[in-house]
Amino acid sequence: MKKYLLTSIKLTAVLLVLLAVLYPLFLSAVGKLARGKGNGETVSINGKVVGYANIGQKFTQDKYFWSRPSAVNYDAAGSGGSNKATSNPEYLKTVQDRIDTFLVHNPEIRKEDIPAELVTASGSGLDPDLSPAGAKVQVKRIAATRHISEDKLNNLIDEQTVKPLLGVFGPAKVNVLKLNVTLDEMK
Amino acid sequence: MNTELAGVIVTFIITVLLAIPLGRYIAKVFAGERTLTDFMNPVEKFIYRFCGIDPQKEMNWKEFLKALLTINMLWLVYAFFTLLFQDKLPLNPDGNPAQTPDLAFNTAISFLVNCDLQHYSGESGVTYLTQLFVVTFLQFVSAATGIAALVGVFNALKEKTTNNLGNFWQIFIKTITRILLPISIVIAIIFIFNGMPSSFAGKDTIVTMQGDTVGVSRGPVAGMVAIKHLGTNGGGWFGANSAHPLENPNYFTGMIELIAQTVIPIAMLFAMGLYIKRKKFAYVIFGIMTIGMLCLLVPTMVSEISGSPAISKLGVSQPTGAMEGKEVRFGPAASGYWSIITTVISTGSVNSMHDSSMPVSGLMQMLGMMINAFYGGCGVGILNYYIYIIIAVFISGLMVGRTPELMGHKVEAREVKIAALVTLLSAFLIKGGAALAAYFVAHHGDMAWAVKPSAWLNNPSYHGFSEMLYEFTSANANNGSGFEGLGDNNIFWNVSTGFVLILARFLPIIGPVAIAGLLAKKKFVPESAGTLKTDSLTFGMMTMAVILIINALSYFPALALGPIAEALRGAN
Known part of the structure; x- marks a missing residue:
């Protein structure tokens, strides 16, 4: 059991880095290329934001x-x-x-x-x-x-x-x- | 043909067309053959070395389950405490509060078990940190757990006699690096360029054209929504789940989300056929599952597209069908299709509010979850079906008076007992839970809980009962959708469904893995003229009959009090 637990802790740590840090960071970088820069696309009248398109x-x-x-x-x-x-x-x-x-x-x-x-x-x-x-x-x-x-x-x-x-x-x-x-x- | 129906049909066809090559790919991955994703080799090697894993080490079914359960229990503890202290941790731009202990208990279990029942709303109940480090993380690893358990069973079915189910760690890690992560990245990128947010900016405040000041919640949504569907998880970033226009911006993203949640469960069937070298067995199961799904889908779509008789009586027109709780960009056809796909598969994401569905649709949604094996969730769907197969083998054996056999192994008392227990467990949890809840509503309406039982139900009469029945059905199926009018964020629902979730997840994983392990150890009996052919259409129909009989006997009385009574009264 102890052996499994140690492996589990290490595996959880490395997967957290991969799935909860690197994965979303990469996708937020991709988001910068999209319309609205990943923040959501807005609609403006005379330069003033009046809403989100969606x-x-x-x-x-x-x-x-x-x-x-x-x-x-x-x-x-x-x-x-x-x-x-x-x-x-x-x-x-x-x-x-x-x-x-x-x-x-x-x-x-x-x-x-x-x-x-x-x-x-x-x-x-x-x-x-x-x-x-x-x-x-x-x-x-x-x-x-x-x-x-x-x-x-x-x-x-x-x-x-x-x-x-x-x-x-x-x-x-x-x-x-x-x-x-x-x-x-x-x- | 109208465009709404055409959209549904083409979505299903594309799903199957993609599942065929994906199944072939998955079979290759687990057989250790060369694949497109061999560039992940160094990443996997690093993980093995870092964690001290020997990927070649064989595991018997007990070791396999020990590894699986140990890491799952670790995640439960980790997720619980992270949610409990999320207000003190970073990445909380909207200043959301900590979860109460009973809510954190429910949420941690719910995501751990691939259910994603949510008794909070994403906009206010979690932070960006917990959305990523708890929710998204668990969505990956819980799906991988289900798939790994299934691959363990495949390994047992593949050999004539073996003790080896494969190495849990290796199968689990490869599921993430070779299947879930690469496909999620592709899907998320499509989402991003269709208007789904993917940044760490907090809530925005705007003044609308009519001068109202409103907030707009956002966040790194796209990556989570990708794995939410691919892993058949279903928990939403926002409260309204995939009905929310930032979580599902247009018809195209709707199709992608539908395909993503259906493709792995179907691909696993094709992978099974190749991996255990019994293609016909897999095709027959696919056929039976598809027929079962269609039997639930057709009545649902007909009732949604026909619209609500009660609304018709008020005199307005329903040109596309019932619209309460639905979005214009999807329409009733795609919403009806989604509601069945998400309930037969254990996703539980929604693009319309099931509480407002027609009674016939509600009935079909609940049946989908009660059966829980027409495709079913990532990995676990086939495991559930495997239990039905064991029972079908047993009953067929009784009918012809021979010791039942499955793929050359004698099925004996021990295996059948496990299968029977797993089957009875569902009926016990669903009906026991609903009965208990109904008792509190009827007799203890003023209990001093965060939401009093008298205020739980959002609709009166039969439909109110359906709200409670649906909640336990969803928890037991590890589905996660809800009749969301139910006032469920209080200690009764958080604790009771929490226990249902954990029992209904791990016992149906332990059961089939144990059965497969026990069978694989036995002496191989070569096929003879008297052998029951488990890959025949006859046996497929036998399994279907078992599924129908078990579920009809288990659930008809409860359903009669809820959606069936509501439908009959509506028809008069």
Whole structure:
């Protein structure tokens, strides 16, 4: 037993150096070559950082495309989902409230045109994306608020839509932060 | 075909296509043949010399297990104390506090046993030092422990009669230097160039476009996420695990993470076929495991893509399917696929919140973990399947009235007793644990624990029971995923699942290694006309029947109280 223990201690020491020191140090050096230098890619307006490209943020004002509901209020110091089951009556009330709020702010939209993603919380609470349908259902509201034609807004969404991987794998998506940044730039 | 389904199908196909050459490579590594990675020779030689290891020294099954268990116990003590004092150690830019003793106990065991159940959130519960020196380190070595145990069993199966399971140290070290480390580096580099953070900068604070001030947690994430999947560990850097956009930035990284967690368990099957020179045996097992996985996958994907009936009743549309707890960039199809892959294999990372899955999906996820042998975790999946094989051999022997044999060795009372005990252990731990938890919720709701039992459950009724059942199932399977609404950071859950974790890890490793060692020592009986052919399709189906019967008998009543009742009520 003693023989095994001594070997174990030495082996643990040498593996700690290899796996917990050299491995992450090497990868942080590689990180310097990536966009954002391994710190995460940011989005700026006039040189001022307004967000991280991959981290969603809260948009609730009528002039912006709204992001999805979040269980952590889009504070990326934490993360997580609601963990609510759809058999939970209290949860269904919350969803009903979100639907009502959406209809108040988007009076021209019918309930059955609202995609579920706009009234359900994401897994991380930081979902940066919407489906193209989730953005387009908001076009009428933004057109009215900003006095921009609906066509222009629909074109903007199409431009900002990221196609499925290689055009064939996975869903299409629109990054809400980038969409709203370009929206503010439109005149 | 729609792009979401196409993504899932191509991900599985790529996984199998990569597992074939990887299996060939792994077989060569352990047979000591020349491989691409021979440049690691000097590193290994240095490690052997530094640690005083003679890599040629043969070990019998008892010595093999002694070495394995000694180093694992050392890691447990080391990890516990490091977590307990992490606030006083360096590399803590966010100023996170120490873990409480019961949480440190749970966390240390959880990562040691390749489970990665987390009763803390990565953003606030650990420091960069413990993320690297405890979490990442244990993710490497626990995966290597599982693979080494399996290779020991391969060595026993390979020879007609032998006492030698190989040298544990050598197999273990080579698993890291030849398999886990090189592949992890490649995967991590792909992650880094897809937007995953990899620096030591601490939490950032930003003001958003609407003027909210929020934090953004970061860190050397990419390397950990690589081994987290490759080693079928599953513990997340962030609380939301691989649903977090910095831990899984896009569909492509999602595919890589899925492939990484599935590839070694499948490759080990192909490696086994080559290494013990029984290719057909390996192919039949691969076929049975794949059929089993598909039986769980299809209902899950159908129910996720169809969406929630309760949400439909509210009148909104569900164009892609159920979206609560899911990310837009993955969608319900890839999330459903992930939830089954991560539970049949003992990864336990998630890209959607399983607590919000449809009841049928929750049922399939739990079944995946209860069976725990459709591919299964790094090394241990095949060890679990081996136990089912022993029982199938035994029952087949009874049916035809002959002493059962496995690969030329008589399977006798001692081996069958070990296999039966290992099988019964799971049912005992899962149902005993869930019953105890339910008792506290029902009768002692106001116990003065960090989270009172009355506040444990995040959902009422059947689903609330499922949250407790899932937690013990996950702990027993060394899986690590959860119905995360459960209030689990308190002494009851930390201690009870801690014990379940350690028992459910080491007994199912000790059992198969002991059986293999005992069998290999016996006299070799040449095949005759009356020999049961263990590489036949018939025997494969026999094993499948054993798996289904054992698990149905063990778990149907418990599942009926949880996800089955919830699904039936939802259908009305």
